[in-house]
Amino acid sequence: MPVRQSLVLVTAAVTLLAATLLSLALGSTTIALADIFDVLPVIGEKDLDNPIYQIVNDLRIPRTVSAIVVGAALSVAGALLQGALANPLASPDIIGVTAGAGFGAMLLLLAIPDSVALVPISALFFGLVAAAMVFSVAWAGRGGGGVARLVLAGIAVSAIFTAGTTMLMAAYPDRVSSAVFFIAGYLPYDGWSTLSQVWPYAAVGGVMAILLIRPLDRLALGDDVAQSLGARPRAIRLQAAVAAALLAAAAAAMAGLLGFLGLVVPHVVRLAGGTSSHRFVVPASAVAGAALLLLADTFARRIAAPMDLPVGPFMVVLGVPLFLWLLRKAI
Amino acid sequence: MSAATNGEPLLDVSGLRVEIGGVEILHHADMTLHRGELLAVVGPNGAGKSTMVRAASGLTRPSDGVIRWSGTPLRKLSSRQLAKHRAFVPQRPAVPVGIAVHEAVMIGRSPHIGAFRRAGASDRAAADVALARADAADLRDRQLSTLSGGELQRVQLAVGLAQDAPVLIADEPTSALDLGATATMARRLRALADDGLAVLLVVHDLALAAAVADRVVVMADGRTVADGPPREVLDQRRLAEIWHVDAELHADESGRTALRVSWLDEPPASFPEDAASGAPDPPTL
Numbered sequence: 001m002p003v004r005q006s007l008v009l010v011t012a013a014v015t016l017l018a019a020t021l022l023s024l025a026l027g028s029t030t031i032a033l034a035d036i037f038d039v040l041p042v043i044g045e046k047d048l049d050n051p052i053y054q055i056v057n058d059l060r061i062p063r064t065v066s067a068i069v070v071g072a073a074l075s076v077a078g079a080l081l082q083g084a085l086a087n088p089l090a091s092p093d094i095i096g097v098t099a100g101a102g103f104g105a106m107l108l109l110l111a112i113p114d115s116v117a118l119v120p121i122s123a124l125f126f127g128l129v130a131a132a133m134v135f136s137v138a139w140a141g142r143g144g145g146g147v148a149r150l151v152l153a154g155i156a157v158s159a160i161f162t163a164g165t166t167m168l169m170a171a172y173p174d175r176v177s178s179a180v181f182f183i184a185g186y187l188p189y190d191g192w193s194t195l196s197q198v199w200p201y202a203a204v205g206g207v208m209a210i211l212l213i214r215p216l217d218r219l220a221l222g223d224d225v226a227q228s229l230g231a232r233p234r235a236i237r238l239q240a241a242v243a244a245a246l247l248a249a250a251a252a253a254m255a256g257l258l259g260f261l262g263l264v265v266p267h268v269v270r271l272a273g274g275t276s277s278h279r280f281v282v283p284a285s286a287v288a289g290a291a292l293l294l295l296a297d298t299f300a301r302r303i304a305a306p307m308d309l310p311v312g313p314f315m316v317v318l319g320v321p322l323f324l325w326l327l328r329k330a331i
Numbered sequence: 332m333s334a335a336t337n338g339e340p341l342l343d344v345s346g347l348r349v350e351i352g353g354v355e356i357l358h359h360a361d362m363t364l365h366r367g368e369l370l371a372v373v374g375p376n377g378a379g380k381s382t383m384v385r386a387a388s389g390l391t392r393p394s395d396g397v398i399r400w401s402g403t404p405l406r407k408l409s410s411r412q413l414a415k416h417r418a419f420v421p422q423r424p425a426v427p428v429g430i431a432v433h434e435a436v437m438i439g440r441s442p443h444i445g446a447f448r449r450a451g452a453s454d455r456a457a458a459d460v461a462l463a464r465a466d467a468a469d470l471r472d473r474q475l476s477t478l479s480g481g482e483l484q485r486v487q488l489a490v491g492l493a494q495d496a497p498v499l500i501a502d503e504p505t506s507a508l509d510l511g512a513t514a515t516m517a518r519r520l521r522a523l524a525d526d527g528l529a530v531l532l533v534v535h536d537l538a539l540a541a542a543v544a545d546r547v548v549v550m551a552d553g554r555t556v557a558d559g560p561p562r563e564v565l566d567q568r569r570l571a572e573i574w575h576v577d578a579e580l581h582a583d584e585s586g587r588t589a590l591r592v593s594w595l596d597e598p599p600a601s602f603p604e605d606a607a608s609g610a611p612d613p614p615t616l
Contacts, residue, residue: 086425142392214446217438222425225490227390230414230442276429 005273005280012269012284016068016291023064023298024056028306031055062191066254067297067311068290069195070187071261073202073251075289076209077244078262079269079281083216084240085147091263092248094151095241098259099158100130101252102183103165109179110172119182120194120253124201126161127249133157135241145234150241185258185312187297198250205246209282212240216278258293258312264323265289271326292319339402340365341498341529342387342417347396349379349386356382358553360396364498364531369524371540371561372533374550375574380533381422381502383550387531388419388500400498414442417498418491422506422533424483432470432478432486436461439493458493464526465489466519481512488519499523500531505539517543537565541580542588549573571598 024036031052039053043061074092081090092098104126108119134157138150169176188194215236218226223233248262269284270276296315301308342364349357357379364370372380385391387398389405398405400416408416418439436458437450443457444450462468465488470478478486484504491499501520505513513536521543524530534540540547541561549557549564551573557564562582570578577593 086427211446214441218441220425220427220430221435221438221490222421222423224390224419224421225424225439225487227410228388228414228417228419228421228491229439229494230409230411232410270429274429275431275434276427277434 002275005275005284008269008273009280009284009287012287012291016287016294019291019294019298020064020068023067023294024060026298026302027055027060028301029055058191059189062195063187063189063297064294066187066195067294069199069202070251070255070258071265071290071293072286073205073247073289074258074261074293075265075285076206076282077247077251078264079266079278079285080209080212080216080240080244080247081262082266083276083278083281084212084219084237084244085150086220087147087151088267089263091259092244092251093158093259093262094154095245095248096130096134096154096157096161097127097245097248098252098257099161099165101127101249102257103130103161103168105182105252105256106165106168106179109182110168110175113175113178120197123182123256124198124249124253127252128245130157130161131241131245131249135238135245138241139234139238145237147237150237181310182256184310185256185315186308186310187255189308194254198253201246202250205243205250208239208243209247212236212243213278213282216240220276220278255293255311258315260312260316260319261289261293264319265292268319268323268326338365340399341401342531343397343399343402344383344387345397347383347386347398348394349382349391350394351382351391355394356553357386357393360550360553360555362387362548362555362558364529366497366529367524367527368545369521369530369532369543370546370548371544372531372548372550373535373537373540373565378550379553380550382553383555384500384502384531384533385419388417389413390419411442414494414496416496417500418494418496420487420491420499420501420504422502422504424487426475426478426483428474428476430475432462432467432473432475432489433458435475435486436489436493439490440495442494457495458489461489461492464492464519464523466515479512480507481509481515484508484512484516485519488516492523498529498531502533503535504532506535513539536590537570537580538588538590541565541582542586567599568602571602 021033025031025033035052036056039056043057077092081094082088101123104122105119108115108122134153137153139145215231218229218231219233219236226233265288266281266285269281269288273280273284293315296318297311300311300314303309340363344360344362347357347360348355360383372384374380382391386393400408440450440454440458444454462471465485467485467489470482470486505516508516517539520530520532544561546559547561547564548555557569565580567579570576575598577596577598579591580588581591582588
């Protein structure tokens with residue numbers, strides 16, 4: 001791997017490490033790094049009567065891990081879709097996952113608030129249902145698997161779920177405020193509860209993403225060349241879209257609607273690394289996305305402590321200036 | 332120019348039919364291709380040239396007919412096995428931003444690299460050989476998005492050669508090139524055939540086809556209508572019948588070819604051999 005790309009990866013990894021330490025140290029209470037290092041060796045043991053241990057073990061480690069998983073999942077989902085569809089505007093929104101997950105969450109938050117604990121599962125379920133609807137239209141028949149049909153099917157299916165969400169908000173206007181955090185993107189303090197439910201989906205999507213790196217590089221040279229090399233473009237696109245749907249639906253279940261990450265992070269790493277090779281873009285997107293979301297979440301927790309703010313706007317504030325700076329240099 | 336057409340054909344196509352969107356584009360096409368042979372497929376727009384070579388390459392599904400690669404029916408070959416029989420160089424290559432030439436050529440090696448194996452020294456050496464054979468070694472570290480049309484076509488040829496298949500199929504590789512880049516590509520393709528590769532070339536330029544090809548397959552209205560050496564196949568009558576022009580192909584002993592076209596005249600309604608003598612005139616080539 002060329003020096004420039006190695007440098008980008010190392011920078012992203014160091015940023016992620018620093019963000020991890022900040023995330024463990026900062027919140028409504030500041031914990032000294034020395035105290036954190038003291039309790040890290042005994043993490044996982046039960047009934048330790050030490051408040052620092054309880055904060056780190058019960059709250060901050062699960063939240064930090066969740067932010068890393070969500071940031072990596074959304075960024076990799078965006079990298080897969082942008083590569084598979086050869087479209088720089090592709091993100092998890094394009095395959096209906098975001099609209100479906102939004103509807104799934106709103107259904108419970110607004111219409112069945114007694115079942116609020118099931119919001120992540122509902123978001124995951126409807127996110128995957130929406131993606132399945134898009135794929136069933138986009139890959140049906142002999143001419144299926146084309147980029148245009150997938151994008152149009154995604155827009156149409158998203159419109160259905162967005163309409164459903166709007167109707168729910170119109171029907172229960174007094175409860176909309178409870179859904180603001182989900183729409184803006186947030187990481188709740190719910191320990192390992194959500195992560196333990198949705199991690200298998202993210203894990204399968206992640207493994208698929210690794211296996212898709214070489215096929216996506218073949219696809220970058222065009223469908224004809226990919227076929228000449230023994231690849232099947234329609235199958236690669238479907239596999240990439242399924243992997244992205246699993247990753248994005250798992251992320252939405254954990255952190256609400258954070259569409260920005262999936263769109264922008266792959267572009268940031270491409271511009272910084274000077275290559276579109278998926279061997280670099282996929283792992284670098286994972287690390288950079290995790291670092292960006294974790295930093296933003298630490299700000300969101302800290303800036304109005306003890307009140308938690310939604311992480312979505314902070315992520316935009318941190319990520320967009322970097323993106324615009326790179327864009328100006330590159331084009 | 333050499334054409335070792337003995338032995339089993341590397342590619343044998345017979346009775347090929349292709350439907351696209353319910354419309355039959357190709358009605359009946361036959362073709363054979365041997366090692367060391369450069370075969371040019373010519374014909375007017377819409378004749379089915381690209382459709383035929385795409386179907387033969389496994390890129391478009393045929394509705395009927397037989398395609399055999401080294402004797403094995405196409406339908407019995409997996410896409411990975413097929414990649415070791417032929418390489419396809421498309422008419423309009425994709426130009427991804429942020430991919431260097433050597434990265435693209437290494438992607439061309441992928442049929443030889445297992446899913447869980449990294450490219451090794453032999454793959455890097457094969458990629459360098461492919462770049463040299465395509466006359467593109469000087470472009471190795473350039474980005475694809477910075478190449479001219481002629482340079483890009485040489486790189487696409489290198490990607491195809493890196494595949495190390497015995498047959499190279501090029502779909503109108505010179506259609507967007509200037510005169511010099513076209514001549515460079517023609518020399519490369521001829522040299523590859525002389526080195527033993529079988530080259531299948533779809534081309535519009537009949538003078539170019541006559542100069543480089545061992546054999547020409549003429550297509551019209553979705554059918555193959557002639558197959559043979561250029562100087563036997565591309566005579567004045569056929570140019571008038573198929574392309575509807577009054578034109579003659581000329582060739583001299585040094586290999587120069589030219590298509591002399593009477594641009595503003597209708598094609599002749601009759602030819603000298605139609606006269607009472609009954610003896611056909613010799614071809615103009």
